[in-house]
Structures are given as C-alpha cells and as structure tokens.
Amino acid sequence: MKVALNWLKRYIDINESPEQLAELLTNTGLEVEGFEEVETVKGGLKGVVIGEVLTCVPHPNADKLKITTVAIGEAEPVQIVCGAPNVAAGQKVVVATVNTTLYPKPDEPFKIKKSKIRGEESLGMICAEDELGLGVSHDGILVLTTDLPNGTPAAKYFNLESDTTFEIGLTPNRADATGHIGVARDIKAVTGNEISWPDISSFTTDNKELEIxxxxxxxxxxxxxxxxxxxxxxxxxxxxxxxxxxxxxxxxxxxxxxxxxxxxxxxxxxxxxxxxxxxxxxxxxxxxxxxxxxxxxxxxxxxxxxxxxxxxxxxxxxxxxxxxxxxxxxxxxxxxxxxxxxxxxxxxxxxxxxxxxxxxxxxxxxxxxxxxxxxxxxxxxxxxxxxxxxxxxxxxxxxxxxxxxYPTPLEDRSINVKYKNIDRLIGVKIEHERIHQILSLLDIKTTDKDDHIFTAIVPPYRVDVTREADVIEEIVRIYGLNNIAIPETLSSSFLASFPEVDPGKMKKEAGLLLSANGFQEIMTNSLTKASYSQQLKEYDESENVEILNKLSEELGVMRQDLLFTGLEVLTHNINRKQNNLKFYEFGKVYKKTKGKYKEKMCLALYLTGKNEPENWIRKNESIKFHDLYSAILKIFNKFSAESIENEDFHSEVFDYGLKLKINQKVIAELGKLSKKALKLSNIKQDVFYANVDWEALLKKVNTNTVFEPVSKFPEVTRDLSLVIDKHISYQTIKSISLKEAGHLLTNIDVFDVYEGDKIDKEKKAYALTFTLQDKSKTLTDKIIDKTMSKLMQAFEKEAGAVIRK
Incomplete structure (x- = not known):
C-alpha cells in the first residue's frame, strides 16, 4: 500500500525526514519496503517558465514557421522559432529554456539545445500540452491566462509539487491502517502529535429533491x-x-x-x-x-x-x-x-x-x-x-x-489485562502510567484499574485486537522493541521438551535414502477432484473436506489419499513417453469424521515400467512387487523399526498386497494397483503403490539402538526345501522359524520358489537358507542338527510341509 508524505501532513505534523519516518513506521509494525520522490509530471517541469510573446513574424525560409521574441524574465528577450499555427504576439506561453529536459513520454526524454532552424537561431521552445507531459493534445501551443510575471516557474502555475511516497508492506491484521489517517494514528502514538481530522461540521441538507x-x-x-x-x-x-x-x-x-x-x-x-x-x-x-x-x-x-x-x-x-x-x-x-x-x-x-x-x-x-x-x-x-x-x-x-x-451497533470490546502478563511477555517492566498513555494514544481506553489488572476498551475498527496478548502487542510495538535491552543471560519461564524423534530429520533421511535408490521426489496439490472418492467405494465421499470457496470442481476437495494426485503425475509423465518411473512423496491427507477434521502426514511410493534401462549386461526386467517391498523395508530398517508383521490383503484399490504391522498397528499398505484404481487417470501399465502412515512409523522408531561389535564366533548356513500349500505365506514360515530356532536364527533367505508340473498344482516349493549363530560361543554340529530337526518337525506339523531331501 502506498502513502504520500504531503498527504499525511494534511492530518498530522511530521518533522521527521523521510528516512526517519520510514524507520518510525517500520518499528510500529507498518513495514516500509521503500520510499521514493514522486513528481506529478516527470522532471517536475524544471527549466520551464512562463513567457510572453513580444513579436511574431513569418520565417523567411519556411512557410509554416514563425520567428518570435519571448520575454522569459531575463535581461533580454530570447528568439525562438515556432511552428505552432496558433502562436501570436501578446500571448502568455510556456517556454522550455535551453538545457531543459522534457518528458513528453516518461521513457522518451529530450533536451532543449541552442539550434538553428532553417538558418535562424532558436533559443528554447514554446510548448504544447503533450510536450510537457501534461496531456495528449498537440493542436497548438498552450496559451495561458495569468498575471504571473514572466520567468515564473511553470510548476507554480500548474500547481505541480513533488512528494515522497512510501510503500508499506501492510500485513493482513492491520486493517486499521489502510488509509492515510490510519497511518497517522501510529505516528501520533509514537510522537504524541495530535491528528487533525477534516472538518465536516458544514455539512447540511440543501433540499430533499432526491430522497432514495x-x-x-x-x-x-x-x-x-x-x-x-x-x-x-x-x-x-x-x-x-x-x-x-x-x-x-x-x-x-x-x-x-x-x-x-x-x-x-x-x-x-x-x-x-x-x-x-x-x-x-x-x-x-x-x-x-x-x-x-x-x-x-x-x-x-x-x-x-x-x-x-x-x-x-x-x-x-x-x-x-x-x-x-x-x-x-x-x-x-x-x-x-x-x-x-x-x-x-x-x-x-x-x-x-x-x-x-x-x-x-x-x-x-x-x-x-x-x-x-x-x-x-x-x-x-x-x-x-x-x-x-x-x-x-x-x-x-x-x-x-x-x-x-444500523439496527445492531457493534460495541467496543472489553479485555482484561494483567500487569504481570505484560511484564512476562515483553520481558521488561514498563511503568503503569506509560502503559495507559500508550493505549490512550492508540484510542484504547483503560478502566477499572488497580495494582494488578485493568480493562482495555478497544474500538471496533481494531479488528486485530481481540485478546489480552493483542493488547500487550499494541503496547510493545509503540514502546519499541529496540527499547528492550537484550540481557547478558537468557532464561525461559518454561522448560522446553525436545522430542527424541525429530520428524524433520527423519523425513530428510528417508528422502535421501529413497533418492539414493533411484526414486525422484514429487510434490502435488492437496486439492483434488471430488470424483475420485465417488468412483472408489473404499473412500467415503462424506469424509471429503470440501473447499467452500473453490475455484473449480477440479480443485474442490482436500485429498483423502496421496494416490489421487500421484496418479495424475504418473499420467503426465507416461503421456510424454516417460514410462519407467520411481516416485516418492511426503504429503498430508485429510478427512472429516463425525464433524471433526483430521489430517496426517503420509509417505507414498510409486513404481511402474522397467527397473533399469536395458544394456548388454542386464536384462530389461519389469518392476515387480518385491522392488516396492524392498524399498519399504529399507526405510523401516533405517529407523530400526522392529517386530514387523505381514498380512496379505486385497481391496478395490489393490489387486493384491501386504499390510505391514508393528504391534498390530498398520503402518503401511503396499501392492499392485487394480485396474479400477488405474482407470482414475487412464493408466494402461502396471503400477505398484505403497502408502506409509508416516506419523505412526515415527512412533515406532527405535531411538535406543545400541551398535554391537561384530561377533567373533562364526555363523553357519543350512538349506531346506519345503513343498507347501499355495495359500501358506512366507510370513507363516518365518513365524514358525523364529518360534522354533529362537535367538540362534539370525536370517532367512528364500533363494527359489517353484510352481509347475513336477509338483501338485495346488502346491509350491520354497528353497530356504537359514543362517544360525550363537554370539557367545561356536555352534556345534549337534546343536545345529537339533535346531534344523526342530524346524522340519514344526514345518510338517504346523504348515503341512513335505521336506524335500
């Protein structure tokens, strides 16, 4: 917002320089982003004077030119060649003297020089309206009616004045300062100079001819x-x-x-x-x-x-x-x-x-x-x-x-203010009399005063002053933040609690990990289409957070799932022949449940297309579910999240997938997106998607991880081949193994899975490697054989497995 210095001076005495006034206003919260001198007419008509044409005769060498002598307040008149058809002796005119710069257009200045026009000397220019920058007319020179003496600056005749304009970065809360008088109020509060409001006492109704x-x-x-x-x-x-x-x-x-x-x-x-x-x-x-x-x-x-x-x-x-x-x-x-x-x-x-x-x-x-x-x-x-x-x-x-x-007038607001809160929030003890003086200068009356508390009466135009802290802010901005000394030692009235888990740091570490593994970060709009939740029944349309003043239906609701906006990014890239994509995004999702609004931070991963570009040493393999699963496990392992359990599931959104749980709490869902989900953005190729409840994961982060030295006792591996029913998952095999082998089992690897005509079509074969280690001693063959025997018996009994020997 712009305010002009001369305009401000209509209402309040200002003795400060523009620099001082800018600092004063900034200190009160009306930040001056800059100020400049402004001229009503570019150049201010410097060097342009009032003149009088004494003589006017035809130019001997040009039919349309005339030679004039013009009195411009100097000892001798000057000769000026003029081409205007209306120039005549006896006229009062506007003359641009030699070395004057005119701005007929702000960006096209020209300088008046001594010259010879068709052989006759010309020492200035008699000006038209457009040549002075006062208008657009070029029909002829300006002919004035004035008694001002010759040589009078033209700026005086045209009432031109320069001014200083301040550019104020007005914050949304300062509605009271959107006019010059509003700005003058803050100047009054600092300087104590009174504001002179324009007088309207002469207003009267002249007649009643037009009653509306x-x-x-x-x-x-x-x-x-x-x-x-x-x-x-x-x-x-x-x-x-x-x-x-x-x-x-x-x-x-x-x-x-x-x-x-x-x-x-x-x-x-x-x-x-x-x-x-x-x-x-x-x-x-x-x-x-x-x-x-x-x-x-x-x-x-x-x-x-x-x-x-x-x-x-x-x-x-x-x-x-x-x-x-x-x-x-x-x-x-x-x-x-x-x-x-x-x-x-x-x-x-x-x-x-x-x-x-x-x-x-x-x-x-x-x-x-x-x-x-x-x-x-x-x-x-x-x-x-x-x-x-x-x-x-x-x-x-x-x-x-x-x-x-005005049927229901808006009343002043009454706010109780305690002196101890003023002292606590400002950090210095201000005299009570000074506090009341500041508030009075801000048109805030104070009543019911005692040694501990008073009532501030705030007028309605101060829309930003609604509570005790706001009143205290008014006091400190006029008292001056610069007047509050910084103590040699800092103290606090409360003990800050620093969480063991820093969400910002964890987010950065996860992002770096994913980027190092070939993922690219995306950021999408939190606003999306309401039609997404309408097309997928898994999302309750009634839980949409609708935008009341939405600009379009395309941006009508807050997203319930990062999937919606992520698919749009995939489509945008696939339509431009970028088919091999690995994206991740941190973002918030929103729901309205039982009238209450909820939001939470999530992490989404998207994989589609080929794993790597094909070359002479690697096959061009399509991305598989386990590529996504591996990326999620890397994040879980990064934060030492323990006791992860897998649970198979499928839904309207996923053809198949896993839910990852920690202590029965679902932390992530991942899998292959269904055709119905992909249809939201008309994607024709397979997409694997993971949705991680980031806030829930951070609660499961193990911050007490102790790094142990590498054991000096060797580990041993044993392979085992099982034929099991197709419906039995790897999670079942893993759970049985951990239960039977206990602390000796440090790792399980599946190095082959077979399904084919050599076994029953309802069966599958797992080839597993078990890694065993005792960190306190070397394992003996007896212990190893006993452990493997327990595992095989458990597989046969609990999973109906056939051990292939």
Missing part, C-alpha cells in the same frame, strides 16, 4: 448501510490538488466525482461508491442476494454470473447495480452525462466480501479493505466528507437526508 429509499434484506452481510443523494453536479476533470494527490500514490484520475470517492477511500480507509441516481429505478436501493447464475455486467464490460452468496446492491426492481464491496456495474456507473448521484458508504461483512472477491477473481481497492475489516463507526463521517468535497469540485447540492441503517 434503502432496504437492507441481508443484515448479516450488511450490518450498516449509509447513503446520501446529490444533484446538480457537473462531471469534469478534477482540480490539480486532487489529481496530484491521486497521482502521488499511483492512481490515475478519472473524473471529479470518482476521484473524490478514491480520495476519501485512501484518506479514511472507508470505501465509497457513487451510483448514477437516474439509473436507480423506483428511487429505491435494495441490499440483497440474487438467484445463482443471475447475469451482471461489471464496469470492466464483462458479463459475470452471480452466485447466490454474493451480496448485491440492486435498484427497486431488484436489478443488480453493484457487487457489494467488490465492483460496480456498467449500467449504474457515473458518466460524463451524470448530473445526480446516490453516494454509498457501508460496512459489509468481511466473510461475505471475501467469498465474492474469490468467486469472481476480482481484487479491488474496496475489497482489499472490506476483506480485512473496516470501521463500522466511520461510514457517516466518510459520507459527509465525500459529499462536501464533491460539492466543492463538481458543484451541486445535497438533496436528501443521510440514510443510515
């Missing part, structure tokens, strides 16, 4: 609506003081009435809107909601479809004239033919305006302020201020009483 009735149907979205009518107006160009003010903050002047509404907006922070009163049917204004899809053409000449939630300013026939607080309509706007207006000054609900602004993708000066929260108690003041200024620049009369519909 106002009906507010949606009082929740429009708690207060004020308005007044003006007649007999002349729409024309704004006076110089008004144009200069707007230009200083980067606004282009439009016409005198619209410029006044913008001026008061940037003065007080209160948006205003002027309607052409002749366009208001039945002389009635209705504030209401219209049917969804109602067409409405806005000032930018675009037809928009209104939403049922949009608050609309309508006429008596319920024809839309304005999207309240956002944008005006083409038909009801002020034009050069307007002679009477209805001026609106209202307080709208921030939520209502925010929804409409988002829905129509319209960001205006008015919506910027209404979305943050305006002052409900300033509507009438701003209205009267604007009406007086309009009468000043456009003539006319106030032709109605002020309409002010």
């Amino acid at each position: 009735k106002v009906v507010v149907e949606n009082k929740e979205a429009c708690p207060r609506y004020s308005g007044v009518s003006l007649t007999g107006l002349t729409i024309k160009e704004s006076p110089d003081w008004l144009k200069n003010a707007l230009l200083s903050i980067g606004l282009d002047p439009i016409n005198n009435v619209v410029d006044i509404t913008n001026f008061v907006l940037y003065e007080t922070g209160q948006p205003l809107h002027a309607f052409d009163a002749a366009k208001i049917k039945e002389k009635t204004v209705r504030v209401k909601n219209l049917k969804d899809g109602t067409p409405f053409t806005t000032l930018d000449d675009k037809e928009r479809k209104l939403a049922a939630t949009d608050l609309i300013i309508c006429d008596g026939d319920s024809n839309p004239m304005c999207i309240a607080g956002v944008f005006g309509g083409k038909e009801s706007g002020v034009t050069n033919n307007t002679t009477s207006i209805f001026l609106e000054s209202a307080y709208f609900s921030a939520d209502s305006i925010r929804k409409s602004s988002q829905k129509h993708q319209l960001k205006t000066d008015a919506s910027f302020r209404y979305e943050r929260g305006t002052d409900p108690n300033i509507t009438v003041y701003a209205l009267k201020r604007a009406a007086l200024l309009i009468k000043e620049v456009a003539g006319g009369k106030v032709s109605s009483e002020v309409v002010d519909i």
